[in-house]
Amino acid sequence: MKIEVFGPGCYRCQTTLRTVEHALNELNMEAEVIHIDDLREFAQRGVMFTPAVFIDGALKASGRVPKLEEVKHWLLEPQKRNTEQSER
Secondary structure, eight states: OEEEEEOSSOHHHHHHHHHHHHHHHHTTOOOEEEEEOOHHHHHHHTOOSSSEEEETTEEEEESSOOOHHHHHHHHHHHHHHHHHHHHO
């Protein structure tokens, strides 16, 4: 899993990074967490407001700091989908 946090390094962006890392720790999961602060990359990916969070290329939040429970939900989504598909 690849998690990208877009932001210039401000307090809200740093808080978002810590929230993502905290969620990963609580769920005992590992992921590649990348902080992107390049404005050109923001433009290429369509990020208009920071912080922004992408998980495996999908935009999950933009312009706000996500709550811990919300991030945990995002992290567990692929596992839930796999479980549902295997039950069919």
